[in-house]
Amino acid sequence: MWSEGFTIVGSPDEHFRQLWPHDYTNHCDVIKEYKQEMKKLAGRLMCLMLGSLGITAKQDIKWAGPKSDFKEASAALQLNYYPACPDPDRAMGLAAHTDSTLLTILYQNSTSGLQVLKEGVGWIKVPPVPDGLVINVGDLMHILSNGSYPSVLHRAMVNRTRHRLSIAYLYGPPSSVKISPHPKLVGPTHPPLYRPITWNEYLDTKAKYFNKALSWVRVCVPLNGLVDVNEHNNSVKVG
Numbered sequence: 001m002w003s004e005g006f007t008i009v010g011s012p013d014e015h016f017r018q019l020w021p022h023d024y025t026n027h028c029d030v031i032k033e034y035k036q037e038m039k040k041l042a043g044r045l046m047c048l049m050l051g052s053l054g055i056t057a058k059q060d061i062k063w064a065g066p067k068s069d070f071k072e073a074s075a076a077l078q079l080n081y082y083p084a085c086p087d088p089d090r091a092m093g094l095a096a097h098t099d100s101t102l103l104t105i106l107y108q109n110s111t112s113g114l115q116v117l118k119e120g121v122g123w124i125k126v127p128p129v130p131d132g133l134v135i136n137v138g139d140l141m142h143i144l145s146n147g148s149y150p151s152v153l154h155r156a157m158v159n160r161t162r163h164r165l166s167i168a169y170l171y172g173p174p175s176s177v178k179i180s181p182h183p184k185l186v187g188p189t190h191p192p193l194y195r196p197i198t199w200n201e202y203l204d205t206k207a208k209y210f211n212k213a214l215s216w217v218r219v220c221v222p223l224n225g226l227v228d229v230n231e232h233n234n235s236v237k238v239g
């Protein structure tokens with residue numbers, strides 16, 4: 001892979017003290033503020049997306065909390081750097097993968113590189129929009145929505161002359177919460193397609209089975225012919 005990644009789980013203090021021993025507090029403040037804002041946005045997106053399926057966060061999702069702000073949610077920040085690459089056709093920034101999250105909020109700098117797979121069409125470029133963020137649906141949202149919000153297979157390409165940066169806010173449930181197809185979305189004609197699983201359990205499954213992880217969590221064949229995007233033979237990688 002033609003990239004470098006740095007994952008910040010929890011507070012950035014310790015990581016950044018090591019990187020910039022004499023001047024880390026400013027960097028930490030920026031990251032903390034960014035995470036705070038992303039958490040608010042992610043909570044809002046959760047309410048909107050679930051609302052569109054007839055699920056009210058306040059009543060129907062216990063861990064959303066009394067204010068339905070998903071205060072107990074967990075998150076990590078993934079910083080990606082893709083140096084300019086002399087032979088971009090023979091290198092890949094990040095291999096095709098789905099994220100193991102509920103949602104990922106992605107910032108990209110002004111260099112394009114992100115592509116998503118559109119069923120029946122192929123790889124589509126997602127060029128950066130100034131001040132815009134990309135929202136990727138992750139595997140846990142796929143499970144929670146019983147396949148109504150399919151997770152998106154995506155990859156990052158590299159550029160011959162320009163470097164590229166992206167920041168992925170990886171958003172998921174509290175560690176003790178098991179995610180399963182929401183009861184409001186299942187019934188006699190809509191069986192639950194996935195078994196309950198925590199974020200950590202899912203990350204372990206992903207590490208073992210890569211893009212087949214969602215299929216490993218599946219309990220029965222969909223009646224409506226839905227196919228996991230993960231079942232494509234595109235290769236590996238996290239999220």
Ligand SMILES: O=C(O)CCC(=O)C(=O)O
Nearest residue numbers: 078080114156166168239
């Ligand atoms: O750099 C990008 O556009 C994609 C990053 C990504 O998919 C990830 O960090 O999971």
Ligand SMILES: [Fe+2]
Nearest residue numbers: 098099154239
């Ligand atoms: Fe990703």
